[in-house]
Amino acid sequence: MNHGQQSGEAKQEDDAALTEFLASLMDYTPTIPDDLVEHYLAKSGFQCPDVRLIRLVAVATQKFVADVASDALHHCKARPAPVVKDKKQQKDKRLILTMEDLSKALCEYGVNVKHPEYFADSPSTGIDPATREE
Amino acid sequence: MVLHVMLGELVSLNMSNGVGEGGRSQSREKRKLFSMQWLRFAKSVEVTMYKEPALDTLIGIAVQYIYSIGKTAQLYASIAGIAEGISLDIVQALEGLGSGSGILVTYCCLADVVKDIIRYSGEAEEMPFVYARPCFYEVGAEPPDEHIPVSRNQIV
Numbered sequence: 001m002n003h004g005q006q007s008g009e010a011k012q013e014d015d016a017a018l019t020e021f022l023a024s025l026m027d028y029t030p031t032i033p034d035d036l037v038e039h040y041l042a043k044s045g046f047q048c049p050d051v052r053l054i055r056l057v058a059v060a061t062q063k064f065v066a067d068v069a070s071d072a073l074h075h076c077k078a079r080p081a082p083v084v085k086d087k088k089q090q091k092d093k094r095l096i097l098t099m100e101d102l103s104k105a106l107c108e109y110g111v112n113v114k115h116p117e118y119f120a121d122s123p124s125t126g127i128d129p130a131t132r133e134e
Numbered sequence: 135m136v137l138h139v140m141l142g143e144l145v146s147l148n149m150s151n152g153v154g155e156g157g158r159s160q161s162r163e164k165r166k167l168f169s170m171q172w173l174r175f176a177k178s179v180e181v182t183m184y185k186e187p188a189l190d191t192l193i194g195i196a197v198q199y200i201y202s203i204g205k206t207a208q209l210y211a212s213i214a215g216i217a218e219g220i221s222l223d224i225v226q227a228l229e230g231l232g233s234g235s236g237i238l239v240t241y242c243c244l245a246d247v248v249k250d251i252i253r254y255s256g257e258a259e260e261m262p263f264v265y266a267r268p269c270f271y272e273v274g275a276e277p278p279d280e281h282i283p284v285s286r287n288q289i290v
Contacts, residue, residue, distance in 0.1 A: 021252050022221060028255055029262035037200055043202030046211070048219050056251075057203050060228055061255045065196050082144070097184035102191060112237055 022052040030058035033036075037061070048130035072097060203227050 034051060037058045041048065048054065076095055103114045159184035211219040212280035225248055 017252070018225070018248065021248075021255075029260060031261045031263060032196075032200075033263045040197060040200040041204040044201045045154065045225075046208040046209060046219050049216070053219070053221055053224055057200060057222055059255050060203065060247075060251050061196055061199050063251055063259075064199050065192060066254070066258070068192065068195070094267075097188045098194075099185060099188045102188045102223035106195065109242065111195065114193075133241075 025052050027056040027061070028055070028059070030055055031062050032058040033060065067096070068102070068105050068109065071108060072101040075101040075104045078103065200232075202231060206230055 032053050037054050041054065041057065073095060078096070079101075099113070101133055103112075203224065205225075207219045207223040210223040210226050211217070215222070228247045228251070
């Protein structure tokens with residue numbers, strides 16, 4: 001009996017938290033415009049005139065993209081640093097979002113965007129001519 | 135789940151309802167604006183540069199995510215027998231997409247995904263879309279066809 005009462009109270013608190021969050025969304029402007037989210041929701045068949053729900057979806061999408069980008073960043077930082085030949089390359093350390101890091105990050109979310117493997121005509125295809133002579 | 139890069143989705147996005155050659159050039163401009171906005175967003179997570187295919191992929195996946203939420207929420211609304219979805223449908227859709235199996239077990243408390251979203255909205259920097267999205271009325275142009283409204287007021 002007590003367990004049922006406690007779960008009921010918890011549910012009421014969660015409902016209140018959700019209601020409060022939806023109300024606060026009117027003061028928070030997500031990165032993704034409301035028009036864009038409304039367009040794609042309508043395209044999927046979900047009709048909703050409530051702006052709060054549209055913003056909820058916008059914030060959820062923004063968080064998802066932020067998590068994916070953050071994971072890709074971790075993969076980029078975790079990669080071993082290449083051999084530096086000159087000092088200019090050493091100073092120019094930029095974090096670049098590449099498909100390699102992005103595909104690794106998306107793998108954790110169940111999304112497969114890996115490019116198909118490249119099959120070369122001969123073993124020397126794609127090798128720099130300078131290194132090939134060596 | 136295999137997702138293809140949905141660049142076509144962004145090209146087909148037509149908030150000003152441009153069609154034909156003029157529409158395609160307008161869509162390219164919009165895609166450029168959205169890319170610039172995503173670049174601002176990427177800088178907030180310490181990414182300073184990007185490869186074009188990676189950014190396009192990320193944009194496409196964001197679009198697919200919105201589409202998936204809408205489709206799943208509509209499914210739950212249909213099961214409940216209502217035409218217009220409510221907040222619980224979206225919460226269930228988010229919970230279903232957030233779990234690895236994609237199956238919603240039970241709704242006994244506020245989903246962890248929603249709690250994470252609430253926490254994220256409190257911590258993340260607010261970054262609204264800064265670029266103008268004019269409609270035909272503001273630009274002073276006429277829509278190419280009669281069925282295309284001039285302004286948002288005409289849609290209602």
